[in-house]
Each structure stands twice: as structure tokens, then as C-alpha cells.
Amino acid sequence: MKARVTVTLKSGVLDPQGKAIEGALASLGLEGFASVRQGKVFDIDLDINDQGTAEAALKAACEKLLANTVVENYRVELVG
Amino acid sequence: MKSAVIVFPGSNRERDVGTALSSVTGREPAYVWHAETALPDGTDLVVLPGGFSYGDYLRCGAIAARAPVMDAVRAHAARGGLVLGICNGFQIACEAGLLPGVLMRNVNRRFVCKRQHLKVGRTDTPFTSRYRAGQVIDVCIAHGEGNYVADAATMQRLQDKDLIAFRYCDADGEVSDAANPNGSINAIAGIYSEKLNVLGLMPHPENFVDALVGGTDGRGLFESLAKAA
Numbered sequence: 009m010k011a012r013v014t015v016t017l018k019s020g021v022l023d024p025q026g027k028a029i030e031g032a033l034a035s036l037g038l039e040g041f042a043s044v045r046q047g048k049v050f051d052i053d054l055d056i057n058d059q060g061t062a063e064a065a066l067k068a069a070c071e072k073l074l075a076n077t078v079v080e081n082y083r084v085e086l087v088g
Numbered sequence: 089m090k091s092a093v094i095v096f097p098g099s100n101r102e103r104d105v106g107t108a109l110s111s112v113t114g115r116e117p118a119y120v121w122h123a124e125t126a127l128p129d130g131t132d133l134v135v136l137p138g139g140f141s142y143g144d145y146l147r148c149g150a151i152a153a154r155a156p157v158m159d160a161v162r163a164h165a166a167r168g169g170l171v172l173g174i175c176n177g178f179q180i181a182c183e184a185g186l187l188p189g190v191l192m193r194n195v196n197r198r199f200v201c202k203r204q205h206l207k208v209g210r211t212d213t214p215f216t217s218r219y220r221a222g223q224v225i226d227v228c229i230a231h232g233e234g235n236y237v238a239d240a241a242t243m244q245r246l247q248d249k250d251l252i253a254f255r256y257c258d259a260d261g262e263v264s265d266a267a268n269p270n271g272s273i274n275a276i277a278g279i280y281s282e283k284l285n286v287l288g289l290m291p292h293p294e295n296f297v298d299a300l301v302g303g304t305d306g307r308g309l310f311e312s313l314a315k316a317a
Contacts, residue, residue: 021237022271024197073154076147076183077235078190 009024009062012081015075016047050074064087089317091117091133094161096152096180101138101294108294109135112310122155132317133170134161136177136185138230138292146232148191149179158184170214170317171286175231178288187279187288188246189232195271199232203303206254206267206277206291207261213280214316215287216253218308224261225305227291229269236272236279236292245248246279253278255285257289 017023026045033041052069056062066084074081091109093102102119110116113278117249118128129135141152148268152158158180165171165186173181181187194200208219219225246252256279258267268275270290278289293306 022192022195022235024193024195028197073146073150076150076190078188078239079192 009059010054010087011052011054011062011066012085012087013050013052013066013070013074014047014085015050015070015080016083017045018079018081021079048074059086089113089115089132089314090128090130091115091135091313092120092127092131093117093135094120094122094156094157096122096139096141098141098143099137099139099176101176101292102172104292105135105137105294108297108306108310109115109133109313111297112307113314120157122152122157124157125160127164129156131164131169132251133172133313134164136161136173136180138173138175138177141176141180144233144263147183149176149181149183152176152180153183162186165281165286165310168283168285170313172215172313173286173288174292174294175234175290178290179233181286181288186286187281188242189236189279191233191290192235192237193233194231194235194269199230200234200269201228201230202231202269203227204277204291205257205259205261205267207257207263209237209253209255210250213253213284213287213312215280215309215312218311222261224257224259225308226259226296226303227293227306228295229291231270231290234270234272236276236290238273243273244274247274249282251280251282251284252276253280254289254291300313 070082296306297301
């Protein structure tokens with residue numbers, strides 16, 4: 009089973025890297041980018057076949073390591 | 089005082105803090121590799137040194153905070169043992185749950201490496217008894233991710249319980265946006281745990297323990313520790 013975990017900054021948390029990317033887009037002359045927030049994507053291969061077990065394992069991974077829930081949210085998708 | 093400096097892959101300030109500890113306490117610390125599962129018997133103080141543990145992969149301090157030795161460090165802290173986290177060590181302490189909050193990228197997106205004045209908070213702690221409350225000290229900072237962030241409830245608790253150890257200020261002790269090098273909430277440079285036995289701070293007191301290298305204002309912290317343990 010494969011999974012994709014997306015970790016994003018909570019709203020209200022300042023994202024200096026996103027701001028820098030916004031600035032770079034503007035300096036390339038690309039228009040219409042009101043704001044950019046940078047996050048992380050983890051593509052994971054699981055040795056688990058049961059969906060419930062996989063979801064529980066991914067949730068534990070997010071809470072314990074992949075995300076710092078003080079400032080980040082996470083989303084788990086099983087992708088077959 | 090028996091101290092143990094934890095060494096992670098990518099730590100690079102362990103010798104500096106070791107030198108500061110031996111010059112002030114007269115006793116060389118033990119250097120403990122991160123893969124160990126126990127601290128040396130009778131350890132009074134654990135130091136999480138500065139550096140770039142695991143290349144700051146994932147988030148700074150995140151991987152180091154899950155290293156095998158950290159269970160022993162958490163147990164040491166739970167027993168009331170002293171823990172000092174400097175720079176990357178502060179980031180590790182936050183990620184390990186020894187201190188609340190998290191250190192984010194500096195607001196100005198720059199790595200700051202300079203001398204910086206700090207205002208000392210309370211002095212009834214094992215880390216600051218040799219300073220005066222409100223004393224302005226001159227130390228060094230060198231970090232890209234020192235912007236302290238915590239939720240509103242945590243900030244309130246830090247203030248109500250007087251757990252803010254050091255704040256960034258100017259040479260006159262004035263706390264202002266201009267004197268804040270990284271955008272930390274409330275100009276926080278360092279905080280204590282509730283039991284006052286864990287201190288995390290971004291500045292490097294170990295840089296300034298010998299007049300030969302430009303200052304001695306960091307010495308008070310190590311003298312306080314020597315007195316405490």
C-alpha cells in the first residue's frame with residue numbers, strides 16, 4: 009500500500025520561505041500569485057495491507073515525527 | 089559537577105561547551121554519543137550542544153529529538169536533573185517535548201551571526217544565580233532558525249510562571265523590535281521548563297567565557313551551574 013502525507017503550516021504561522029518564493033515569482037514577472045505557503049510531501053511505501061492499520065500507523069508517524077503539531081497540520085492519503 | 093554533553097551527527101559546538109564547563113567547574117564533561125541508551129552514573133547536567141544535527145533534515149532538531157539517548161535525557165529531566173540546550177540544543181529540547189513551542193525560520197530569512205545583548209530574567213534558578221535580575225549581558229548568536237513560536241496559552245503560561253529566561257535587548261537593556269534579531273515572540277531568547285531544571289536558549293554563552301576571545305558574560309551561566317550541582 010502507498011500513502012502520501014502532506015504537511016503544511018497552520019494558518020497564522022509566518023512562513024518566511026513562502027514569502028521568499030512569492031518575491032521570486034514576482035521578480036520573474038509572473039503575475040497573479042497573491043500568496044505562497046511552502047509545505048512538505050512524503051511519499052511512503054507501506055508493508056501493511058489493512059487500510060485501518062495503515063491509517064493508524066500513518067497517524068502515529070505524523071504525530072510523532074513527520075509534523076510538529078505546534079505549528080503544522082498534516083493530511084494522510086492512501087493511494088492504493 | 090558531573091556533566092554529559094550529548095553528541096549527535098552534525099553537532100559542532102560540543103568542544104566549546106566542554107571547554108567552558110571544564111574551565112569553570114574544573115571537571116571535563118563526558119561526551120555521550122546519541123546512540124547510547126544511558127547517561128553516565130551520577131550525571132548532574134546534560135548539555136544538548138549547538139550545531140546542525142542531522143543537517144537540520146525534516147525540521148531543525150527533529151531527528152535528534154528522537155535519538156536513542158533522548159529517552160534517558162527525558163528521564164533525567166523528569167527526575168529533576170539539569171538540562172541545558174544551546175542553539176540547536178534548544179531546538180532539540182523543544183522537539184523532544186522538554187520545553188514547549190518551536191523555533192522557526194528567522195523573520196528576516198537571514199542567518200544571523202553577531203554579538204547580541206540579552207536581558208537576564210529571574211535569578212533564582214540553577215542557571216542564572218550568578219547574574220543580577222535585569223542584568224544586560226553581551227553574548228553571541230549564530231542561527232538561521234531562532235524565531236520562537238508558541239500558541240497563546242503557552243505564551244500566557246510562560247509569562248504567568250515567569251519562565252522566560254532571557255530576552256533580546258539593546259546595550260541599554262531596551263527590548264524592542266529593532267533589538268530582536270529573529271522575530272521571536274516577546275523577544276524570547278531562552279525559556280525554562282516549569283520546574284526550572286531545563287533551560288533552552290538560542291545564544292551561545294559558551295563562546296564568551298574567556299577574555300581572550302572578546303568577552304566573559306557567558307561565564308556566569310556556567311558558574312551558576314557549578315554552584316547548583
